[in-house]
Amino acid sequence: MLSVRGLAKAYGDVHALRGADLDVAEGQIVALLGKNGAGKTTMISIIAGLLRPDTGTVTIDGFDAQRDLDRASKLLGIAPQDTGIYGVLTVRENLEFFANLAGVEKGVRPGRAESVAEQLGLTELLDRRASKLSGGEQRRLHTGCALVHTPKLLMLDEPTVGADVATRAQLIDFVRATANKGSAVIYTTHYLNEVEALDADIVIIDNGQILARGTRDELVEQHRLQGLEFTLTETLAEATRAELGAVEVGTHTYRIDQDLAVGALVAKLGDRSDHLVSVEAVRPDLESVFLAVTGDRLEEVSD
Amino acid sequence: MDVVRAIVGVQLRIIRRDPWFLVIMFGMPLVVMPLFVKTMKLSLQAEGYADATGAEQVVPGQVVLFGFMVSGSVAFSVFREHGWKTWDRLRASAAPPAALLAGFAIPWVVIHVFYQVVLMLVGGLFVGLRLKGSLIGEVLILVAYSTCLIALVLLLTATFRTINQVNAIVNLGAMLFGGLGGALVPVEQLPGWAQVVSPFTPSYWAMEGHRAVFLEPGGLADIAKPFGVLVGATVVLVLLGIRKFRADEAKEFFA
Known part of the structure; x- marks a missing residue:
């Protein structure tokens, strides 16, 4: 579904990505694990077409994401790190707008909005203004807006930052369900327990480079200390x-x-x-794997 | 085109949810108009328009002046998306920069025209504004002025990094262009240097068009020049705006 080759991006003297490769198959969840500034957000921003790489290619379902951005963008959904919703609109209006933006036909939008709301536990709140939701509910809506058009590739950039325990659990269940339906998922996080709960393929990224990839058990076996x-x-x-x-x-x-x-x-x-x-x-856990691979501990963000 | 339609729709909905700025912008010129009618009546009569009521200067003048301030709202809409962190979500739709700009410009051109039309109608009802010339000509001037201002503000949006910078420029521009363009008093009453500078403002050409149909029985031929200048300026501003606009540039809304 996704093929990334030789992705490099520098901001002046700072090299955010240094020739990263990444493949994600249909139905697969890939957890990008790395510290702040490791290159996670830069990578998904480039895949989403929000940033231009200095070098490298991104192919989504066979479409070159730079040359054929219009087609590629229809296949992906992205929930950036910061919550981005319209507070003055209702939950339903937010979901329907992002469906509209992604090209979902008018007659189909209400059904999609209701389906996503149901999966994220927002059904009772469909007609409430987004600004009146709790932080966790806003975070769920933010995520829902990324996949209301049922993208083939879903990218969630630290989706649980600022979310309460219940919301975290709900989002993780939702991500797993989305992958089970065939979507490829890229999930960036600081939280090791989430990576384990997702049963994801783990990609450890540090200093702009992908240093290791495998399932939890594979990585522990390869790198345990x-x-x-x-x-x-x-x-x-x-x-x-x-x-x-x-x-x-x-x-x-x-x-x-x-x-x-x-x-x-x-x-x-x-x-x-x-x-x-x-x-x-x-x-022998992921923390020790991360330490072995990067030579540093993974700081967990306090909310 | 679908993306443009989607953005237009959501912008109109957002504006409808929070219309207070527009309500205030309707109210302000309505308060000012009656205060200056008598003075402008004398002024226009001194210019040789014996049957002038003063509304021919005051109403279009206030529409031109406050219309400039209303046009700043298009910048507010764009910067607000950055503040709401929804801008990147719009960009992720792969809409080209011109389509994004169009999505924000179209609703505000429509609202801006509506704003001018309502103020003109209210001016007709309450301070005696009467159309002597072409109605179509007047509509063309209103549309051309709205489009020109929205294009100008989008160029400012593309140029400046913060909403405060754009607000300051728009407020300054409204007073400066309004004053120089003859929105406050007829250009003939401005100092000589101001009369030389005046034609370089959109306000001047809008006022020229309005005078042609409110003070004179002007037809389409009489508004052709101001209309043409406004359209020409719009084309230049749009091209500059598209050239200058970078969708990936960080913008700062209010902290």
């Missing part, structure tokens, strides 16, 4: 840190990426072990 994470009451001296091969991953918290028993760590710390607050074995 054996090691320990420990916290002290004070900063570990540079020399000791180097001797242990420890990386600082938080305030007074360090990680050793090697198979090391707790006893051995205590012995290596010597007198400093008196300052130990906690020691944990590193579990």
Whole structure:
């Protein structure tokens, strides 16, 4: 459904994308996982035709997204990161307008609007002005507007930012249902638990480059770290840190990426072990995969 | 074309939901008109129009002046989309820049013409404005002036980054062009230098057209020149606007 080749984009000296490739098949959910500024939004903005790449190609269902933007755009739906709806219009009017904009025939629009509203739990609110909705409801409407024309490729840029727990769960169910109907989905997020809940194919992007791709289990298998994470009451001296091969991953918290028993760590710390607050074995999870692939932790956005 | 129609539809709906700016813009000239009729009657009679009521200057003058301010609304509509974060959603429809501009321009041209027509009719009812010349000629001038102003404001929209900048320019332009163009007092009463500058404003040509049918029994031939100048200016402004407009440029609405 989507084929991206060699996508590069720079803003002055800042390279947002450095030759990224990406393929997404029908019915597949791809979670783009990366920190702020990793290149996620730039990538989906280029795919949606909102930005022009410096180099590279985007093909959507066989149409070149730059040369045949009109046809390609009809196949995709995008919900940008910031909530973009018309507060003065009702939920129904918003959904019908975006359906209209995407070329859905007049007679079909009301049915589509009602169907999407039902799936997103907005049926009771169809005739309420969008400005009167709660933040979570607005976020659902924002997402609904992206797929009211049943796009073949749906792109959601951090759809759950600012959403409550119930809305998150509802959106994730909705995304899965959309993929089950055959749409390809690209979903950018900071939240690892969402990626797991979506059962998505995970693409780790950092510094404008795609560094790894696979299912959760594949990535964990390929990149899992054996090691320990420990916290002290004070900063570990540079020399000791180097001797242990420890990386600082938080305030007074360090990680050793090697198979090391707790006893051995205590012995290596010597007198400093008196300052130990906690020691944990590193579990093979997405967080450790992300750390192994990018050399950094994935900061989770607090809402 | 479908995209243009969709944007026109939603813009009209949004305007209908929040009409207060327009209501106020209708009210202001209606308050001003009666205050100046007597003065303008004397002024026009001094010019040689013995049977003038003063409404022939005051009503078109206020329509031209406040019409300029109303035209600023098209910029507000575009910048508001940026503030509402819906602009990128419109762009994702793959509409070419000219289609996006048309989607915002068309409703405001229609509203602007309607605005002028209503004020003229009210002027006829309450301050004695009477048409002596061609009705079609007057309609052509109204339409040409509306189109010209909307094209001018869209060029400003394409040029400036914030709504505050555009608002400032539109307000300044309304007073400056209105004054120089003869909307406040007849051009003949302006200082010499102002009379030289006057023809470079759309207000001047709109007023020329109005005078031809309200002060004189002018026909289509008499409004041909002002109409032609306004249409020519519109074409130039539209071409400049399309050339200057970049849909991917960030715009700042009110913080």
